[in-house]
Amino acid sequence: MTDSQVDVRGILGFDPFAPEFHADPYAHYRRLRADGALQRTPGGLWLSPSFDVCAQILRDPRFGHGDNSMSGSGRIPRRVRSFLVLDPPEHTKLRRLVSRAFTARLIERLRPRVAAVVDELLNGLHGEVDLIAALAHPLPVIIISEMLGVPPEDHDRFTGWSDALARGLDPDFLVPAEELAWRDRAREEFGEYFRDLAARRRSTPGDDLLSGLVAIEELSEDDLIATCVLLLVAGHETTVNLIANGALALMRSPDQLAWFRDHPESAATMVEELVRYDPPVQLSARVALQEAEVAGQRIRAGDFVMLLLGAANRDPAFFTDPDRLDLTRWSDEAPRHLAFGQGIHFCLGAPLARIEGQIALTALVRRGIELVPGPLRYKDNLILRGLARLPVRLS
Ligand code: HEM
Numbered sequence: 001m002t003d004s005q006v007d008v009r010g011i012l013g014f015d016p017f018a019p020e021f022h023a024d025p026y027a028h029y030r031r032l033r034a035d036g037a038l039q040r041t042p043g044g045l046w047l048s049p050s051f052d053v054c055a056q057i058l059r060d061p062r063f064g065h066g067d068n069s070m071s072g073s074g075r076i077p078r079r080v081r082s083f084l085v086l087d088p089p090e091h092t093k094l095r096r097l098v099s100r101a102f103t104a105r106l107i108e109r110l111r112p113r114v115a116a117v118v119d120e121l122l123n124g125l126h127g128e129v130d131l132i133a134a135l136a137h138p139l140p141v142i143i144i145s146e147m148l149g150v151p152p153e154d155h156d157r158f159t160g161w162s163d164a165l166a167r168g169l170d171p172d173f174l175v176p177a178e179e180l181a182w183r184d185r186a187r188e189e190f191g192e193y194f195r196d197l198a199a200r201r202r203s204t205p206g207d208d209l210l211s212g213l214v215a216i217e218e219l220s221e222d223d224l225i226a227t228c229v230l231l232l233v234a235g236h237e238t239t240v241n242l243i244a245n246g247a248l249a250l251m252r253s254p255d256q257l258a259w260f261r262d263h264p265e266s267a268a269t270m271v272e273e274l275v276r277y278d279p280p281v282q283l284s285a286r287v288a289l290q291e292a293e294v295a296g297q298r299i300r301a302g303d304f305v306m307l308l309l310g311a312a313n314r315d316p317a318f319f320t321d322p323d324r325l326d327l328t329r330w331s332d333e334a335p336r337h338l339a340f341g342q343g344i345h346f347c348l349g350a351p352l353a354r355i356e357g358q359i360a361l362t363a364l365v366r367r368g369i370e371l372v373p374g375p376l377r378y379k380d381n382l383i384l385r386g387l388a389r390l391p392v393r394l395s
Contacts, residue, residue, distance in 0.1 A: 008174055008382075010042060010043055011041065011042070011043030011045065011173070011174070012041050012042075012043065012045070012047070012306075013041040013042045013043070013047070014028060014032075016382050017380045022377075022378035023376075023378075025282065025310055025311075025385070026310070026311075026314050026323065029049050029308060029310065029311035029314060030314075032047070032049045032308075032311065033049050033050075033311070033315075036295070037049070037050035037052070037053045037295045038050070038053050038294055038295040038296075038297050038305075041306075045303075045304045045305070045306055046297070046299060046303055046304065046305040046306065047305075047306045047308065048295075048305065048306070048307055048308060048311075048312075049308045049311030049312065049315070050295070050311075050312060050315055050317070051312040051313070051315035051317065051318035051319075051338065052295075052315075052317070052318070053294060053295050053307075054284075054307040054308070054309060054312040054338055054342075055312070055338060055342050056294065057286055057294065057305060057307055058284065058286075058307065058338070058341060058342040058343040058345070059342060059343040060292070060294075060343075061088070061289075062288060062289055062290050062292045063286040063287065063288055063289060063292070063305065064087035064088075064286060064287060064289050065085040065086060065087055065286070065287060066087065066287045066289055066302075081226060082226040082227060082229060082230035082233075083095050083098070083223075083226075083227070083230070084230055084234060084345065087289070088344065091344060091345075092344070093218075094219075094223055094227070095344075095348070097216050097218055097219050097223075098213065098219075098227050098348070099348065100212070100216060101209055101212030101213050101215075101216065102209065102348055102349075104351055106147075106209070106212075107351045107352050107355065108351075108355075110143065110147070110352070110355065111355055111359070113143070113146070114139070114143060114355055114356055114359045114360075115359050115363075117138075117139055117142050117143065118135070118139060118359050118360050118363045119363070121134060121135050121138055121139060122134070122135060122363060122364075122367065122394070125394055126394050126395065127393060127394065128372055128391060128392070128393050129391070129392060129393075129394060130389045130390060130391055130392075131243075131244060131247055131364075131369075131390040131391075131392045132240065132244050132387060132388070132389055132390050133389070135243065135360060135364075136239075136240045136241075136243035136244045136247075136360070136390070137159075137240050138159075139239070139243065139356060139360060140235060140236050140239035140240060140356055141155070141158065141159050141162055141236055142155065143352070143356065144231060144232060144235050144236060145158045146208075147208060147209045148197075148208060148209050148210045148228060148231065149197070149201060149206050149208030149209065149210045149211060150197070154193075157193070158232075160186070161186045161187075161189065161190045161193075161232070162232050162233075162236045162237070164182050164183055164185070164186030165183055165186050165187065165190070165229065165232060165233045166233075166236070166237045166379075166381065166384070167179055167183060167381055169233060169234070169281075169383045169384065170381060170382045170383050171285060171382070174382050187229060190228075190229055190232070191225045191229065194210075194224075194225050194228045194229075195221065195225060197210060198210060198213075198214050198221070198224060198225075201214050202214045209231075210228070213227065213228075231349070234347075234348075234349060235349045235352065235353070237280075237381075237384050237386060238280045238281060238349075238353065238384065239280070239352075239353050239356050239357070240280075240386060241280030241384055241385060241386035241387075242271070242274070242275060242280050242353055242356070242357045243356070243357060243360045243361065244386060244387050244390045245274070245278040245279075245280060245385065245386065245387070246271065246274035246275070246278070246357060246361050247361060247364055247369060247390065247392070248278070248371070248376075248387070248390060249274055249277055249278050249325055250274070250325075250361070250365065250369075251369060251370065251371040251392070252371070253325045256325050256326075256327050257365065259327055259328075260327055260365055261365055261366075263327075264362055264365070264366070266327060266328075266331070267358040267359075267361065267362045268354065268358060269327065269328075269329075269330040269331055269335070270327045270358075270361065271354055271357040271358050271361065272329075272330045272335035272337065273325065273326060273327050273329050273330060273335075274325075274357070274361075275337065275339035275340070275357075276313045276319075276329075276335070276337035276339055277313070277314075277325045278310075278385065279309055279310050279313055279337075279338075279339040279385065280339070280384060280385060280386065281309055281339065281341075281383060281384060281385075282308065282309060282310035282382075282383060282384070282385045283306050283307055283308050283309055283310065283382065283383055284306075284307045284309055284341060284345075284383075285304065285305065285306055285307070286304075286305045286307065287302065287303070287304055287305070288300065288301050288302060288303045288305065289301065307338075309338045309339065309341070310385065312338045313337045313338055313339060318336075340353075364394075367394055367395060368394065368395030369392050369393070369394055369395075370392060370393040370395075371391075371392060371393075372391035372392060372393055374391060376389075376390070377389065
């Protein structure tokens with residue numbers, strides 16, 4: 001469904017909700033590349049499909065989020081903005097504090113639990129199922145809610161908020177009013193719920209991430225809540241899409257699927273190639289905090305830049321044979337894609353997403369998975385690329 005209230009095509013120069021774009025955004029990105037590494041859209045935004053330009057701007061301190069209402073945070077009062085949309089020095093301080101609780105050790109410890117949840121979800125399933133409802137959607141929400149210490153009886157409410165917040169990453173000006181209202185309501189309810197839960201964890205700490213976060217004295221209550229919302233918004237739908245887009249890409253490349261079945265030890269490099277090939281996060285946005293010259297173009301302070309990570313990951317100037325899914329691509333070198341961003345905002349949850357993707361996709365391939373022929377529908381979301389349903393046959 002294309003939104004009738006927002007002239008997305010007029011702003012971007014293309015309709016990211018059109019069925020043909022959903023089916024293959026990469027064909028559109030290939031055409032865009034002919035218009036330059038950094039180009040103006042009809043709506044006056046900047047847009048880049050180039051790996052070099054995207055990577056450069058993500059690392060460039062002259063670009064950030066500022067106070068610009070177009071950075072997807074215009075309706076969120078500054079005091080409750082998450083660090084995803086803050087600039088240094090506030091970003092540096094908050095990210096450092098949260099990283100203390102979100103440690104690699106904590107994440108690595110989750111491996112057996114992720115494997116157990118995948119088994120529980122897949123056990124007894126065979127024949128035709130919707131992979132999203134059966135596995136891709138519940139797995140990350142169960143894991144993140146357990147990490148945060150949300151009691152099992154509240155998991156359904158938690159899932160509802162997650163769905164409402166899913167467009168929380170899109171710039172406000174591209175989201176219809178009723179969806180914004182739904183999203184804002186969910187954000188408020190979620191905030192209230194977490195204020196309560198945080199108070200309980202403060203008096204009776206547990207062995208969970210929320211207890212770890214409330215123990216950090218320098219973290220204000222507003223920052224704590226904004227961080228919990230961020231972990232859910234940034235960590236749920238993205239991982240759903242990693243599992244579903246990844247499974248779809250494998251099923252559409254039987255030679256690669258067969259190769260992985262023979263090389264299950266390559267789960268880590270497989271996930272890197274899958275997120276390069278069809279990234280769950282298709283774009284990242286920045287505002288020029290001061291005037292800057294990039295790729296021969298003069299960008300004025302306050303200009304808005306859309307970095308097409310999905311296009312950058314298929315840039316032929318950077319990748320050999322970029323449109324080919326090649327699970328051996330990263331066997332001899334460290335992955336250098338932009339699926340998890342780059343620079344100071346590099347995805348904090350990447351280790352968790354990687355573990356969930358590796359375990360879920362390995363389990364699916366081991367069981368045997370086949371695409372059920374038929375049309376596929378993608379969700380209307382500018383930043384995230386994900387299917388509404390993925391019918392598969394499990395053996
Ligand atoms: C496949 C799954 C995921 C993908 C593709 C992904 C992708 C990204 C990207 C591209 C960014 C950078 C955004 C920007 O620079 O504008 C980011 C940031 C972030 N991600 Fe993820 N993410 C995933 C999963 C997760 C998970 C599971 C969590 C946590 C539970 C998480 C937490 C975060 C946080 C907190 C940030 C903000 C970091 C900062 O601003 O310093 N992500 N993610």
